[in-house]
Amino acid sequence: MDTSEYMPMFLAESREHLQDLNLAVVALENDPADRETVDQIFRIAHSLKGMSATMGFAQIAALTHEMEEVFELLRQRSGGLSQDAVDAVLACLDALSAAVDSIEEVGREDLDPALLIDRLARLVRTTAAGQVMHVLVSLDEATVMPAVRAHMVLAALGEHGAINSSLPGPDDLDTFKGLEIEAWVTTEQAPSELAAAITRVSDVAAVEVTEHTGELPGASPAPVTTGPAAAPAAEEAAQTPGPRPHAVYANHSAQTVRVDAERLDQLMHLMGELVIHRTAVEVHTQGLGSAALNSAMQNLTRSSQALQSMVMQVRMIPVDVVFMRFPRLVRDLSTKLNKEVELDLLGRDTELDRSVVDALGDPLVHLVRNSLDHGLEPPAEREAAGKPRLGRLTIAARHSGGSVVIEVRDDGRGINPQAVAAKAAAAGLIDPDAVASIDTRAAIELLFAPGFSTAETTSDISGRGVGMDAVRAKVRELGGEVLVESTRGAGTSAQIRLPLTLAIVSVLQVDIAGASFALPIDRVERALRLSEQNVRSVTGRRVLALADGIIPLLDGAATFGQTPTGTEDLVVIVRGATGRVGLTVDALVGQRELVTRPLPPVATEGQPVSGGAVLADGQIALIVDCDALIPNLGSGAAAPPAPPAPSRTNG
Amino acid sequence: MPDASRARQLVVFTLGSEQYALPIEQVHEIIRYNEPRSVASRIPWVRGVISLRGRIVPVYDLAARLGLEAGLTEITKIVIVEAGTEIAGVIVDEVEEVLTVEADRYEEVPGADSELIESIAKLGDRLVVLLRPSTIFAPQDHLVAA
Incomplete structure (x- = not known):
């Protein structure tokens, strides 16, 4: 059978399944009693097995089959998975991801699952603690509602063990009219305890519990879990013994269509x-x-x-598409660093433009690594500081006006300005004499300096040569900004603020020295007539003394390397990264919706522009990067180095 | 060059009194000269940007790049060159013709800026300088050095 045309779908779905499994396994580790997650794991593993078998990837199918066995046990008993089991399953997921990648790259699965299968098989043997009991319950002949009693009996059994199968099965329960209930239960409890629990149910005349030996009656009613939390999926499983269909996914796909991102x-x-x-x-x-x-x-x-x-x-x-990787990442890193961390993901439904979501992964991973590595303290240190042992890491997304704010917040030790400054001095970024007098704000700015994080001894976790400067560059490339706030001893918060959508931007179009420029409208505060304002000079540079503050005044023509026309009588107040800035312009043209286009880097390298746009008359307007408008007022010892010229690509 | 043994088609144009050429495969199109939007680049031979069907494309002053004197005339054109994923315009005085030049007509140029110039074709008493399209695009080190 030629399956090649299904390959892209197989790859995409497999990755989705693996991602979901990663999430679910970590979720289950945190909340072992969550039956819904268990059922979900089972379903996904099963689809994965079916898909890979159909596509002829025998090794993946073999490995997922063995994983399914482990998950099956999980369904039968409460108490979740042991740490060993979680590690083994995660190792399997990694191997499967690698196999899927390899299929995409070289067309082969390149997976030798023997070792992993062996590891899983050992788990199955050790996990299968408990003894299967055969339970036979007789109801009183005067029972009015045998269906209700049968339900209660099975519920009682479910509390003391995992029901492998029962007569009546859960589907027949409602119509049950007999007086005998039969069940096979895996339990660690003694027969007498089990019997006692059932006797407490009204109308039970007799209970007989015997140790079961031999095969389970698997062919008759399929394995089923009936308990206080009888999930719908369990019922579905009961209706369809043997391989379960992809019914759950079929329902979803009826309402959504996969579209090529291109x-x-x-x-x-x-x-x-x-x-x-x-x-x-x-x-x-x-x-x-x-x-x-x-x-x-x-x-x-x-x-x-x-x-x-x-x-x-x-x-x-x-944004959940990005968030999904974090439970696993945080789990792995915190284990490695011997830290105890609870991860909160908030605002997972917050929607973002696809291109932004794609580009957001790396910066966020970096921020999370930073929090885990540098922010959150080891448990002992936290307790000594009077904090809860469990560190808290929050990743939250929310809409705020026309922007989306994604915050990575920890309740760790916060930023120590002197330590940061010392490190910066060691890397030759600042004068060693300035270390003592540095404040938190200046220290945070140092974190963003190029060469700051590459200078540190490369720790396995966050020191990979990409620093906060790379995070900032990436976010600026997306038209956003990064803000870091920190309180000593209380924690650090990094916020990425991004425009909702990248491609079309609302701007105020202006003329500067005869050329068109566009100021993003969400950065424009107001426009004033320069001749009516109080213009003063500070350290030789012009400032605008407004009623509500003194702001630097930039000459538009000089800022963009144009020849001044001397006709600039208007000033537009914009919000930049370091505060408000006044920019002189010749004329205000009007508000426009512009489609941003990348600019060739050779043309605008080093200039405060973030992109270009073609106007209605075919002329090109340059979109001003308000965050790169640097007022350059004075330069004290603790002043941060100028931010790097944001790298712009054609992407 | 894999195609050194074959004849090549060249787009020939003039800069001042000299003749230059680019391989036809890399010439995307030729458009009338319109003053590019100035961008005040730090690289002196970046003349500005133009919009080409929605794309914003840099325009290079080839004469300035080669150290020639050249003024704008009525017939000045912009040759749109493509190399890899990059696209750029170069300003030329006039586009002359498309020539098919046999492989044995090319000569190495001693002492020439080999970064820009691939070879020189001798056609009778004409000398046509074959440019390297890949180096018309600003190499990254120019950016770093700037």
Whole structure:
């Protein structure tokens, strides 16, 4: 059978399944009693096995089959998985991920599961503690509602062990009219204890519990769990003995369609062109005075805006796609570092543009590693400081105006400015004399200095040569910013603030020295006439003395390397990374929706622009990177080094 | 060069009194000159950017790059060159013709800027300088050095 056309789907789904399994196993480790997760694990493992077998990947199928055995045991007994079992299962998941990667790269699964299967098999043997009991319960002949009693009997049994199978089965329970209930239960308790528990159920006339030897009656009612938390999935399992169908996933796929990410990008691109053309038509129709044309134009605008917002929505995916990797990552790292950490993921449904979500992974991983490695203390140190032993790491996403804020927060030791400064001095980033007088804010800025983290001795966890400067560069590339706040002894919080969507940006278009520039509208505070303002000089540089503060004043033409025209009488106040800045401009053109395009790096390297956009008349406007507008007022000893010129790529 | 043994098609253009050429496979199109939007690049021969079907493309002043004097005229053109994933425009005086040049017409250039120039084709009394398209695009070290 030629399965190659299904390969992309197989790869995508396998990865999804493996990711889900990783999550579920870690979740189960934290909450062993969660039956829903157990059922979910079972379902996913089963689909994975079925898929890989269909595609002819025998080793993956063999390994998942063995994993399924372990999970099956998990279904039967309460108490979750032992640490050994979790480690073994996670090792299997890693091997499976590697196999899937290898299938994509070289077409073979390249997996030798023998060792892992052996490891799993040992688990199954040791996990299978307890003895199978055969339980025969006779109800009083006067029982009015045998179905209810049977239910109670099985529930009582479920509390004392795992029910392998029963007569009646859970589906027949409602219509049960007999007086005898038979069950096979795996339990660690003595027969007498089990009997005593059942006798407490009303209308039970007699109980007979015997140790069961030999095969379980597997062919008749399928293994089933009936307990206080009889989950729907368990019932489904009971209805379909043998291989379970992919029913659960089939239901989902009926309502969603898998779309190639590239097509989404194309859709976005075309949408962008449409916006450009529409704006051009708008410009040409203005002042023609045709009422019919104006009304048609309005309709066109309305439809295209609706279409635009729909395209945007289609591209939105929940941030959970990135978050999913963290439970596993945090578990592995905290184990390695001998730290006890509880991870909270908040706002997982928060939606972001796909391109942002894709690019967000690495910066977030870095922030999480930092928190675990440098922020959170070992348990003993925490207790000595009067804190709870268990460290808390929160990753939270939320919408805030037109932005999304993703925060990585820990309740660890916080940033020690002197330690940071000492390290920076050792790396030659600052004058050693400045170390003593450094404050937290300046220290945080040092963290972002290029060469700060690469200078440290490479620890296995966070020192990989990528530092906070790389995080900042990446986030700026996405049009966002990173803020770090820290309180000594109480913890550190890093916030990534990103625009909701990247491709279309709302701007104030201005002219500076005869060229078009665009200021992102969410950064524009207001525009003022320069001649009516109080312009002063501080250390030789111009400042604007406003009623609500003194802000640096930048000459627009000089900032962008243009020849000044001397006609700049307007100043636009924008919010930058270091505060408000005034930028002089020739003229305000108006508010526009622009489709951002990457700029060739050779053209704008080192300039405070973040991208370009083609205007309705075919001219190009440069989009101003407000965070890179550096006022450069004075330069004290503790002043941080200038941020790196953000690297811009064509991506 | 894998195709050194074959004849090559070249797009020939003039810069001042000299003739230059690029392999036709790498010439994407030729457009009328429009003043690029100035970007104040630190690299002197970056003339600005233009928009080409929605893409923003850098335009290089080839004459300045080669150290030639050249002014803008009515017939000035921008040759859009593609190399790998990169695309850029170079300003030329006039596009002359497309020539098929046999492999044995090429000569190595002693002392020439071999980073930019691949070889020189001698056609009668004409000298056509074959440029290396990959180096028309600013190499990264120029950025670092800037």
